[in-house]
Amino acid sequence: MSIALKKIEDDALKLSTRSRARLAERLIRSLEETAEPEAEREWLVEIERRSVELKSGKVKSVPARKVFQKARAALR
Numbered sequence: 001m002s003i004a005l006k007k008i009e010d011d012a013l014k015l016s017t018r019s020r021a022r023l024a025e026r027l028i029r030s031l032e033e034t035a036e037p038e039a040e041r042e043w044l045v046e047i048e049r050r051s052v053e054l055k056s057g058k059v060k061s062v063p064a065r066k067v068f069q070k071a072r073a074a075l076r
Contacts, residue, residue, distance in 0.1 A: 012023060053059045 012020060015023065050059075054061060
């Protein structure tokens with residue numbers, strides 16, 4: 001990691017929660033703008049497939065709370 005990037009990260013982490021959220025949203029949006037059109041189409045197909053599976057009962061949803069608990073535990 002470059003020194004400049006480290007400085008930007010350190011400064012960003014000093015921002016208020018609201019400002020960090022706004023910055024994160026802008027950064028993510030900037031990545032989405034560079035997405036490949038084909039990748040976007042593939043994601044839409046995947047979303048539709050998952051939606052059909054949920055509606056049909058083939059798969060069951062997992063509450064976000066449980067997903068995040070599992071992810072946090074795995075990171076420890």
